[in-house]
Amino acid sequence: MLSRISRYMPLLFAIMVFTMLYQFIENHWPQPQAIASLISSIHAIAWYLASAALFGWLFLLLGWLHFHERLPDFLKARPLMDILDRLTNKQVIEEGLEKQETAIFIDAESLAEALKQRVIGQNAVCEDISAQIRRRLALSQRGKPVGVFLLAGPPGTGKTLLAKVLAKELERPLLHLDMTQFAAGSHSLSQLLGMNKGYVGSDTYGKLTSGLQDNPNAVVLLDEIEKAHPDVLKAFLTAWNDGFITERSDSNQVSTTSAIFILTSNAGTKRLGEISTQYADDPDALREAAVNALREASFAPEVLNRLDRIFVFQPFKGxxxxxxxxxxxxxxxxxxxxxxxxxxxxxxxxxxxxxxxxxxxxxxxxxxxxxxxxxxxxxxxxxxxxxxxxxxxxxxxxxxxxxxxxxxxxxxxx
Structure with missing residues (x-):
């Protein structure tokens, strides 16, 4: 702006000279009323522009003095302002802060002890999943769910119970979905993600999207995931990969980045029971063998590839x-x-x-x-x-x- 004012300075001074000439003529040679009014208007505009020019030159002078460090001390004091306003764009930061995921710190040992009080005979699983959740909650920016964990092993060994107790201990709502009810393809998708526009029922959200819309930090329990229809599994891949899932009724993208997904499966029960005993003292070998066993049991490979962790439950003993x-x-x-x-x-x-x-x-x-x-x-x-x-x-x-x-x-x- 200052450079533009400087560019038009000659013109502004010419107007000032013209104004002064007009005053001389007006005082010595009276003019007809119409011409006098016109010249009077020009006179007012000229004084306005001249004043702007004067202030422009003053700002230019102060700028030159500032950059050459010649400003008087009384002009160097800065007005009080938020440091963010002075150093960056505060508004953008405020808007980003509303969307940013915040880090949460939990005591993994206390969580593991609470889980072990209710989930009997699975101490290693309770300790491992507690440590995993602590690490993942501590990340302030994820872009994906807190965790996608598969609990595999014999039925009735505490898989579903662990998810319920975990939700209670973390003080998170539990969204429990029995995947045996979602084995019918397009109908199952409508139940989970809502009905497409124009169809009956398109004015309400699906079970999954409405649940996450209301409780974005829910523990989502997907019981017996292997029984879900392949189209349903594909919908979950987006939730786990991209950090959102799309409600079909209005195309709204519902975030999944604050949720914890717990999958349970009874697939490959016999083989998993054997390897849980065989590799009881080697967690890494146990997980690798569990993945192979689930593949052999025709567990969806695209789901296995997106799991953060597999926890194998052991049969009860003693x-x-x-x-x-x-x-x-x-x-x-x-x-x-x-x-x-x-x-x-x-x-x-x-x-x-x-x-x-x-x-x-x-x-x-x-x-x-x-x-x-x-x-x-x-x-x-x-x-x-x-x-x-x-x-x-x-x-x-x-x-x-x-x-x-x-x-x-x-x-x-x-």
Whole structure:
């Protein structure tokens, strides 16, 4: 701007000379009214331009003095301003900050201990996944989900439970999708990602896109991922690769960069059970063998290529079977709105369930343990609930049947 003012300085001074000449003529040779008005207007414009020229020259002079470090001290003081306004573009930074992923720091050891309290017999998995999540959450810019983890191994060994406990401990919402319900191609895509424009139902989002829109930091549990339709799997590849997934009803891109994806699979169960024992002390060899086993079991290779980590769950053994049995019994009883009294489970019940579980071999599941006793307990639990007695104890009768009886408030049996 200063260079432009300097360029027109000769013209501005010419106007000033003309104005002064006009004043001389006006004072000595009166002119007709019309001409006098015109000249008066020119006079006002000329003074405006002359004033602009004067200030322009003043700025040029101050600029020259500044760059040649000849400014007086009283002119060197800078007005107070945000340092970002002075050194960069503050507005751009503020806008970028809203979109930037922030680093989160967690205590991996505390998280692992909390997981191990609920997920029995999978200590190595709990420690490994806790360390992985700590590292990934500490990254401030990812462009991809926090993690895409596959939990593989025999059914009923705690894969789904781990995802649920992880969401609770991280204080994140859980988005649980049973992938057996998404095996029908285009219909499955509509359920997950919404209906295309113009079709019935296109005014609502899909289960996945709406879930992530409302809770971008969710733990997304994809149970039995191997049973999903190939088109559904392709949709997830975008979510894992590019950091977003597109809602089909309005083409809105929903971010996945703050989410944690947990996949579970029962594919290759027999082989995974074998290698989990064979490589129990070598995690790297275990993961490599697990990938090969899943490939042999026809697990989608495009999914395997995008996994951040594979965790192999081992079958229960020893006291882990007893711990799982006790926890499952407690959980089932709580489902009836009741609690187990302290040491209220007859140890002979646990031993009985352990024997039944061991007979099932490597394909045994903790769910099988509960199915074995739920029908026997249901009626007596309902009776205790109706009586308004909140605590029960379990015992094994002479016929090897498991029975529940309510505990009175003072500790005696009903």
């Amino acid at each position: 006291l882990d079977i007893a711990r799982v049995a006790a926890l499952e019994i407690e959980e089932m009883i709580r489902g009836y709105g009741l609690d187990v009294a302290d040491q209220g489970i007859d140890p002979n019940i646990i031993l009985l369930l352990m024997r039944r579980y061991q007979k099932l071999g490597k394909l045994g599941s903790s769910r099988d343990l509960i199915r074995a006793i739920e029908e026997q307990l249901a009626d007596s639990l309902i009776t205790a609930k109706k009586a308004g007695l909140p605590k029960v104890e379990l015992f094994l009768d002479a016929d090897q049947r498991i029975t529940a009886r309510a505990m009175l408030p003072h500790g005696s049996r009903s």
